[in-house]
Amino acid sequence: MGDEKKLKKREDIPVKYKWHLEEIYADDELWEKDFDKLKELLGQVSQFRGKLAESARTLLECLRFQDELGKLSDKVFVYAQMRKDENNANTKYQGMKDRAQGLMVRVGEALAFIQPEILAIEPDRLQDFLRRDPGLGLYQYYLEEITRMRAHTLSAREEEIIAMSGEMAEGPRSIFSMLNNADIKFPEITDEDGDRVPITHGSYIKFMESEERRVRQEAFKGLYDSYGKQRNTLAALLNASVKKDVFYARVRQYGSALEASLDDDNVPVRVYENLIKTVRDHFNIFYRYVALRKKILGVPDLHMYDIYAPLVKEVKTNIPYEDAVKMVEQGLVSLGESYVGDLHRGLTSGWVDVQENEGKTPGAYSWGAYGTHPYVLLNYHNNLDHVFTLAHEMGHSLHSYYSWQTQPYVYSYYKIFVAEVASTVNETLLTRYLMQTAPDEKQKLYLINHYLEEFRGTVFRQTMFAEFEKIIHEKVESGEPLTTDALCEIYYKLNQDYYGPEMVIDEDISLEWARIPHFYNAFYVYKYATGFSAASALSQAILQDGQPAVDRYREFLKGGGSDYPINLLKKAGVDMAEPAPVVQALKVFEEMLTEMEKML
Incomplete structure (x- = not known):
């Protein structure tokens, strides 16, 4: 090797x-x-x-x-x-x-x-x-x-x-973090070049994006076999975390853990429930995408390990980090010279930890403390998905940067409900830019597929996570045991519902809950879906209305926690108290899907 x-x-x-x-x-x-x-x-x-x-x-x-x-x-x-x-x-x-x-x-x-x-x-x-x-x-x-x-x-x-x-x-989350990041060991697989290489948190998705189905299947099986060996411990940890949520909700006299979590943002429970209902009402659109994926890949049966496989095989992406920086800056020009200048400074002056190394926390995040500038943790691989990850995390960072510059400490941190808006605006604008500048139809097709995949991961997948969280908390609240088998059964059934009849729901996927860190921060993930929907509306306004929309958006970024998040978004032009933004986002997904179907 x-x-x-x-x-x-x-x-x-x-x-x-x-x-x-x-x-x-x-x-x-x-x-x-x-x-x-x-x-x-x-x-x-x-x-x-x-x-x-x-x-x-x-x-x-x-x-x-x-x-x-x-x-x-x-x-x-x-x-x-x-x-x-x-x-x-x-x-x-x-x-x-x-x-x-x-x-x-x-x-x-x-x-x-x-x-x-x-x-x-x-x-x-x-x-x-x-x-x-x-x-x-x-x-x-x-x-x-x-x-x-x-x-x-x-x-x-x-x-x-x-x-x-x-x-x-904090015990369940801390123990899960150590088990997941330091102690759990994944096997080696044989990559496309015939080399034996280890599965890591950072490389797993790269393997799942391999054009060789054998590599995808080996990585999928290897990862979940490893979690399967710890299934009972991981179930006990998640059970303890859920019981903690229920305990605090009851102590504070809330009707449910969901209500308690949403009340911190002053968000009605109906917003959460409307999201799940609206997405479920549009399953037919997602089933069309799953069917199209199966057709393009040309496989008799579409498995869970095929869901990340690239559909446009002719397009190769090898994007060094320096090129990613340029792409992100060019893609966000519509946000104005001042924004891009601050973005450039952040990308080139030590805000970002780029490369994966032994023992490094997997994934990506933006974080920091008031009085300093924000920081971004990446585990960058040279692909388009990680270019979008960079744009995403810098959206978080600049949201924090402007809030910290504008607001006193007491209002400096924005609520989680709006946390995913700025990051997704960046991704959406970058997507539009790259589609407009695509050199040929193949590149455009690749970008459309990338958008559809981002939508799948951010709206459909996160809503499925949100529904899983709702179900398991309700189980504990009603006194039902949350066993390993129960968790796997609930999760497996949700995958059947969300992916539909054209997808083979492999038994291994029933263990996916065991590797999701967000489940230890209850009722967070739905905000990815609502944030994506708000970002879709804001991005459309920025591209159509220009400076007035940019000005409203910049004021939103400066708002921090100075008002209720729904009010801050209303001032920017989006009413998240209604299902309309989610419906509009799903309409964009359908339009993109229809365009892809026509191109193929």
């Missing part, structure tokens, strides 16, 4: 392909100093306990102190976690991350009294505080949000106990 097919060690990755975490802390000693400073500040919290109703000035000083603690603890935790993500086997950073996580829990415990004490202030007195001290005006929306959550906020002591349980509650 050639050296180029082996995973490199972290120290062998060129500096130009590494993120510059030194811009957060120049060295670990400075991190230690802030860690100690944070512990010292914790000792000062008690000066505010029991006194928030005394005066407007005391309340204001407490809220400012809370912000100071929040900014510092975010910075400490983000640095330690991202250092660990560089190589999960590095015990030094494992320890730093665990220490930071423990301190974050202590911060939560120390500040847990604030919301209950604010709720204990008589509404008229609180309004009087706002009139007396102009400094409190900054926190008016924050205080309104606390009031909205009155029915689900407990006493100061109860809130403290809940906060103290935070580190313990």
